[in-house]
Amino acid sequence: MEEKPKKILYNRQASAHYYRMGISWATPTIAPGQFVMVRVTDGLDPLLRRPFGIYNILGPKGKSRGTGIELLYKVVGKGTRILSTRKPGDDIDVIGPLGDGFPYPSGFRKVIMVAGGMGLVPLYLMAKELHGATLLFGARAREETVFIKDFRKFMRNVKVATEDGSYGRKGLVTELLEEEISSGSVIYACGPIGMLKQASAIARRADVKCFVSLERSMACGIGVCLGCAVKSRPHKGSGSGVYRMVCSDGPVFDSADIDWDSFNL
Amino acid sequence: MNKGVKKTSRLAVEIAGIRFKNPVLTASGTFGYGSEYAPYTDLGRLGGIVVKGLSLEPRAGNPGPRTVETPSGMLNAIGLQNVGVESFIKEKMPFLRRLKTNVIANIFGETVEDYKEVARRLDGVAGLTALEINISCPNVKKGGIAFGVVPTEAHRVVSAVKSSVGLPVITKLSPNVTDIRVMVKAVEEAGTDAVSLINTITGMAVDVEKRRALLATKTGGLSGPAIRPIAVRMVWEAAQVATRPIIGIGGIMTAKDALEFIIAGASAVQIGTANFVDPDSAVKAVDGIEEYLKRHRTSVKDLIGSLKA
Numbered sequence: 344m345e346e347k348p349k350k351i352l353y354n355r356q357a358s359a360h361y362y363r364m365g366i367s368w369a370t371p372t373i374a375p376g377q378f379v380m381v382r383v384t385d386g387l388d389p390l391l392r393r394p395f396g397i398y399n400i401l402g403p404k405g406k407s408r409g410t411g412i413e414l415l416y417k418v419v420g421k422g423t424r425i426l427s428t429r430k431p432g433d434d435i436d437v438i439g440p441l442g443d444g445f446p447y448p449s450g451f452r453k454v455i456m457v458a459g460g461m462g463l464v465p466l467y468l469m470a471k472e473l474h475g476a477t478l479l480f481g482a483r484a485r486e487e488t489v490f491i492k493d494f495r496k497f498m499r500n501v502k503v504a505t506e507d508g509s510y511g512r513k514g515l516v517t518e519l520l521e522e523e524i525s526s527g528s529v530i531y532a533c534g535p536i537g538m539l540k541q542a543s544a545i546a547r548r549a550d551v552k553c554f555v556s557l558e559r560s561m562a563c564g565i566g567v568c569l570g571c572a573v574k575s576r577p578h579k580g581s582g583s584g585v586y587r588m589v590c591s592d593g594p595v596f597d598s599a600d601i602d603w604d605s606f607n608l
Numbered sequence: 609m610n611k612g613v614k615k616t617s618r619l620a621v622e623i624a625g626i627r628f629k630n631p632v633l634t635a636s637g638t639f640g641y642g643s644e645y646a647p648y649t650d651l652g653r654l655g656g657i658v659v660k661g662l663s664l665e666p667r668a669g670n671p672g673p674r675t676v677e678t679p680s681g682m683l684n685a686i687g688l689q690n691v692g693v694e695s696f697i698k699e700k701m702p703f704l705r706r707l708k709t710n711v712i713a714n715i716f717g718e719t720v721e722d723y724k725e726v727a728r729r730l731d732g733v734a735g736l737t738a739l740e741i742n743i744s745c746p747n748v749k750k751g752g753i754a755f756g757v758v759p760t761e762a763h764r765v766v767s768a769v770k771s772s773v774g775l776p777v778i779t780k781l782s783p784n785v786t787d788i789r790v791m792v793k794a795v796e797e798a799g800t801d802a803v804s805l806i807n808t809i810t811g812m813a814v815d816v817e818k819r820r821a822l823l824a825t826k827t828g829g830l831s832g833p834a835i836r837p838i839a840v841r842m843v844w845e846a847a848q849v850a851t852r853p854i855i856g857i858g859g860i861m862t863a864k865d866a867l868e869f870i871i872a873g874a875s876a877v878q879i880g881t882a883n884f885v886d887p888d889s890a891v892k893a894v895d896g897i898e899e900y901l902k903r904h905r906t907s908v909k910d911l912i913g914s915l916k917a
Contacts, residue, residue, distance in 0.1 A: 390680055569674065607820070
């Protein structure tokens with residue numbers, strides 16, 4: 344069905360492998376944590392759309408409907424490499440916003456956001472709404488910390504750990520979480536599965552609620568291909584867990600509902 | 609008004625006694641139960657919708673990863689996850705029967721009795737136009753070898769279903785066989801009203817850094833434009849022996865792709881993987897076929913199997 348074409352406003356290299364892309368689009372209401380499916384090329388290789396978390400809503404401040412969106416991406420393969428060559432003014436085929444966002448925290452004493460690498464992306468809109476939140480960010484090295492300055496503009500509690508010690512603390516972001524967690528906290532996390540599994544375990548030990556945003560490869564993004572299945576934890580009374588779709592049941596899940604041992608890390 | 613009538617007749621085809629207003633259907637497993645795509649395309653403009661494969665009981669499906677993209681295609685091993693035939697009738701049919709398009713239920717089972725029972729429950733359900741039998745499912749009683757690769761087994765399933773229902777029956781054929789013509793003959797002898805082909809081609813991809821298969825089940829079914837020339841070839845081969853209509857499937861992205869199948873011998877086509885890429889693909893294919901028919905002053909009916917020597 345025809346609608347006004349979405350156009351690339353800018354596609355700027357932020358550092359070696361990292362880009363910011365602005366897309367003009369009179370958006371419907373966007374909830375923090377939702378994503379879009381982007382067709383990077385009209386060609387057949389790559390064939391499928393790529394999921395990207397919505398980083399920011401462009402337009403008047405504080406509005407959930409915008410005049411556009413901003414995506415951040417890292418060039419990791421053929422799809423993102425092609426995306427990095429797209430020019431301002433080009434039409435871009437975007438479906439969204441998709442999935443359920445993060446639930447709004449209420450009744451918690453402390454909000455802790457935990458991000459690994461590009462896991463920062465879906466947390467930005469939530470962070471903007473929650474000024475008092477703490478952000479714990481983990482990366483392999485300094486070059487992956489390029490977007491952390493966006494968060495520092497309005498967040499006072501930002502802590503960074505890098506695996507090689509080139510920025511912030513040397514170590515893992517989950518070590519920061521061990522130090523920050525306290526009863527009455529709520530955790531919002533996004534990053535590699537290994538990190539999320541750790542964060543979930545830490546939250547469980549501390550009896551703290553933890554929401555995770557998952558990423559899986561997916562073909563459609565709207566609950567049809569059933570490709571992005573993750574296993575939920577078996578509930579009392581039922582023998583085994585059921586599969587949930589990251590795109591249409593998530594991408595945000597209560598970490599206690601996920602069968603973390605089902606992932607082949 | 610005259611123009612409107614003419615336009616419809618140009619695109620219309622009849623298969624298994626069913627009238628299709630145009631020859632473009634959406635393939636099972638790529639279009640959910642229809643409603644998922646309602647926000648993205650005009651469902652009423654489709655020739656038909658073939659719904660996600662249905663079994664007697666709901667099925668959970670396979671562990672992930674279930675899909676991996678490959679050059680111009682994708683591998684999937686969903687494991688036939690579905691809501692089960694009863695939920696389909698209660699929860700999905702009310703939406704589907706309101707659409708101005710043909711609704712075809714794809715069915716499968718692990719035994720001949722399963723197939724018969726699913727078919728029986730669907731027979732007579734208001735709004736359902738036909739059944740499509742997926743014979744690529746493993747036969748548990750025969751050690752898990754798919755019904756669709758052994759002609760005598762395919763014959764057994766199709767004749768069992770055909771004798772249990774009044775609905776027209778389309779048999780969806782697996783390409784993972786030595787000679788597709790043998791399978792076409794087997795299922796036609798068993799009474800199928802039409803055949804659809806091809807289902808996915810068995811494939812595999814490996815992550816060389818981790819030395820692991822990229823699918824949890826290791827192997828899966830390849831779909832997308834990568835398989836199209838194979839599918840066109842098999843439709844053409846099938847058309848050499850078939851006495852009933854053929855529905856062509858395999859990597860169709862555009863009207864031109866669909867026309868290849870029709871000229872090779874298909875009466876209609878199904879669009880699969882392309883729905884993921886562009887939810888409006890099937891409707892765009894209808895428009896493109898119509899444009900072609902006008903330009904060549906012909907109709908779908910005249911185009912079927914019109915490949916020149």
